[in-house]
Amino acid sequence: MSRKPIHLAAHFPGVNNTTVWTDPTAGSQIEFESFVHLARTAERGLFDFFFLAEGLRLREHRGQIYDLDVVGRPDTFTVLAGLAGVTDRIGLTGTINTTFNEPFEVARQFATLDHLSGGRAGWNIVTSSDAFTGANFRRGGFLTHADRYVRAEEFLRVAREFWGSWAPDAVVADVAAGVYVDPERIRSVEFSGSQFDVRGFATLPAGPRGQPVLLQAGDSDEGRSFGARHADALFTLHGSLEDGQRYYADVKSRAAAAGRDRDELKVFPAATFVLGDSEDEAQDKARHIRYQQVSGATAIAMLEQVWGRDLSSYDPGGPLPDFDPIVDSSITQGRVRHGDPIALSRKYRERAEAENLSIRELVIAVTSRQQFVGTPMHIADEIDRYIQADACDGFILVPHLTPHGLDEFVDRVVPLLQERGAFRTEYTGETLREHLGACH
Numbered sequence: 056m057s058r059k060p061i062h063l064a065a066h067f068p069g070v071n072n073t074t075v076w077t078d079p080t081a082g083s084q085i086e087f088e089s090f091v092h093l094a095r096t097a098e099r100g101l102f103d104f105f106f107l108a109e110g111l112r113l114r115e116h117r118g119q120i121y122d123l124d125v126v127g128r129p130d131t132f133t134v135l136a137g138l139a140g141v142t143d144r145i146g147l148t149g150t151i152n153t154t155f156n157e158p159f160e161v162a163r164q165f166a167t168l169d170h171l172s173g174g175r176a177g178w179n180i181v182t183s184s185d186a187f188t189g190a191n192f193r194r195g196g197f198l199t200h201a202d203r204y205v206r207a208e209e210f211l212r213v214a215r216e217f218w219g220s221w222a223p224d225a226v227v228a229d230v231a232a233g234v235y236v237d238p239e240r241i242r243s244v245e246f247s248g249s250q251f252d253v254r255g256f257a258t259l260p261a262g263p264r265g266q267p268v269l270l271q272a273g274d275s276d277e278g279r280s281f282g283a284r285h286a287d288a289l290f291t292l293h294g295s296l297e298d299g300q301r302y303y304a305d306v307k308s309r310a311a312a313a314g315r316d317r318d319e320l321k322v323f324p325a326a327t328f329v330l331g332d333s334e335d336e337a338q339d340k341a342r343h344i345r346y347q348q349v350s351g352a353t354a355i356a357m358l359e360q361v362w363g364r365d366l367s368s369y370d371p372g373g374p375l376p377d378f379d380p381i382v383d384s385s386i387t388q389g390r391v392r393h394g395d396p397i398a399l400s401r402k403y404r405e406r407a408e409a410e411n412l413s414i415r416e417l418v419i420a421v422t423s424r425q426q427f428v429g430t431p432m433h434i435a436d437e438i439d440r441y442i443q444a445d446a447c448d449g450f451i452l453v454p455h456l457t458p459h460g461l462d463e464f465v466d467r468v469v470p471l472l473q474e475r476g477a478f479r480t481e482y483t484g485e486t487l488r489e490h491l492g493a494c495h
């Protein structure tokens with residue numbers, strides 16, 4: 056079997072405690088220069104795309120804005136349009152939900168970005184999970200989980216209708232005659248469904264290569280099927296080797312069942328990394344970063360999310376609470392509570408007891424750790440191994456520092472991937488679709 060090419064993308068550090076902002080080199084989460092630095096670094100590393108997540112409401116904890124994570128997220132389209140002007144080749148992708156937006160508007164925004172960037176736009180389609188976010192909008196929490204994918208399906212159909220409504224030769228630009236479009240070549244979009252009733256015209260043709268690249272993130276059965284039917288690439292948290300292989304096999308077979316070529320759908324797990332000159336140094340650095348990511352206050356807040364109650368009187372250096380959590384608690388808004396809190400709390404207590412861990416040590420042990428830790432050579436080997444073993448097609452790298460977190464990776468790991476012939480040494484295409492499809 057032929058060797059799979061490696062695909063890489065760069066996640067602008069999101070609103071969570073992966074991003075260390077106590078580090079002396081940490082920069083702004085909001086200033087344009089931070090976005091420019093990360094996007095240009097990823098472009099220097101010949102990555103497929105730059106990626107923005109979306110969070111439309113500040114998280115709350117114990118009734119207040121949660122101040123322990125990095126906060127502040129400028130508008131996606133404005134940032135990506137700005138980046139289109141200061142980059143040449145890298146794909147520019149943004150997460151935009153189908154629950155609180157309108158297809159006409161989103162289709163127009165992505166078509167515009169695709170024109171401004173010369174075919175580099177990508178839309179990460181999400182349905183967004185909660186009514187808490189919805190409270191920012193007129194519609195509020197108006198859809199059930201299943202209906203969110205019904206709406207997403209219709210949303211995409213309508214967006215595609217808009218993108219397809221101008222024939223490639225609709226713009227005639229016959230300046231002598233004072234005619235710029237051929238009305239016969241622009242179709243009206245008419246759609247009537249359970250979610251949308253739309254009649255009208257797109258205000259511009261689709262981008263240089265038709266519709267923008269579609270990404271998707273959503274892990275339920277409906278979410279996976281939706282992504283497998285429509286997306287060019289999936290963003291996932293199934294990043295370990297075995298879990299990744301299971302997910303990869305599942306979504307690729309869903310794509311095949313939908314009549315698609317399995318290779319048309321690329322799988323990108325999120326991945327964090329820590330580089331060192333030796334394995335020991337990298338492990339030490341990784342431990343240090345984990346302690347910065349999980350401060351004592353963060354450890355207590357994370358435990359409160361499981362216990363569903365105020366634990367502020369607890370010492371992060373001391374033992375866990377010896378009572379069960381409140382099951383139906385709304386102590387945290389805007390962050391999903393995973394699984395049964397009682398079972399989880401028992402698991403945590405047993406582990407803390409067995410390994411003699413304090414609250415902070417336990418939270419560090421059970422929350423996500425860096426995926427790739429080691430020398431540049433080790434990390435290059437691991438990335439290649441995961442891809443060749445069909446755990447994924449590439450990674451969306453999530454640096455822990457804004458905006459310099461990718462510099463070392465591009466300087467030290469990318470050349471090693473290139474040396475082994477696994478990664479491109481120059482962009483061979485102009486558009487994001489070409490980057491994703493290209494062999495190298």
Ligand SMILES: Cc1cc2nc3c(=O)[nH]c(=O)nc-3n(C[C@H](O)[C@H](O)[C@H](O)COP(=O)(O)O)c2cc1C
Nearest residue numbers: 108109181182183184272273274275278290291292
């Ligand atoms: C890897 C991953 C990343 C996601 N990123 C975002 C995001 O940036 N913004 C957002 O509103 N939702 C995001 N979501 C949530 C999805 O929008 C979706 O609402 C949620 O996962 C519920 O859908 P599901 O039940 O199919 O998973 C993400 C989901 C996954 C799996």
